Amino acid sequence: MNSLEERVAELERRLSLLEARAAASAPSVGAAFAEQPIPLASLIAVTISNKRYDPANPSLGSFEDHVWFDCAYTLSTDAKPTRAVKGTLEFADLFGEIRFRIQITLNESLTPGKSLAQPGIGFSYNQFLPEHQWILGTDLKDMRCSFSVLNALYTDGLTESFA
Numbered sequence: 001m002n003s004l005e006e007r008v009a010e011l012e013r014r015l016s017l018l019e020a021r022a023a024a025s026a027p028s029v030g031a032a033f034a035e036q037p038i039p040l041a042s043l044i045a046v047t048i049s050n051k052r053y054d055p056a057n058p059s060l061g062s063f064e065d066h067v068w069f070d071c072a073y074t075l076s077t078d079a080k081p082t083r084a085v086k087g088t089l090e091f092a093d094l095f096g097e098i099r100f101r102i103q104i105t106l107n108e109s110l111t112p113g114k115s116l117a118q119p120g121i122g123f124s125y126n127q128f129l130p131e132h133q134w135i136l137g138t139d140l141k142d143m144r145c146s147f148s149v150l151n152a153l154y155t156d157g158l159t160e161s162f163a
Helices: 004-024 130-137
Strands: 044-054 066-075 082-092 098-106 115-124 144-154 159-161
Touching: 044 082, 044 115, 044 144, 066 130, 098 115, 098 130
Parallel strands: none
Antiparallel strands: 044 066, 066 115, 082 098, 082 144, 144 159
């Protein structure tokens, strides 16, 4: 039997997949929900955790401030296994307005239904950029995060572009 933590993690992973599908297939005005196809580019669910700020420390050779967070990517059970994926990690406010984007390349294989952890994803913080101020000053609970696929290289050698 799985531990409680493992069971909760699996439920969170499944919920992330369902939320990604629901967000990708949100119907337009007057359209029935079931009539909307789910774009393949949205079938990677992302979970963001452990956001942190790392100030510059010249005595340790660090001359830039950074914002870091941990990511976990889960490929939908309906998708083909991937060899690599290129896309955009998007951070939106609670109303869905995208406030910050980071280009990401996943050079590790994604297996449908399995989570790929990537700790320590981040960027050099610029205190004068409003989008950097927003990401630093906003709690993760007040953000909606998604991963938009641009290109996928599948394990069978085929590639697909979603741009």
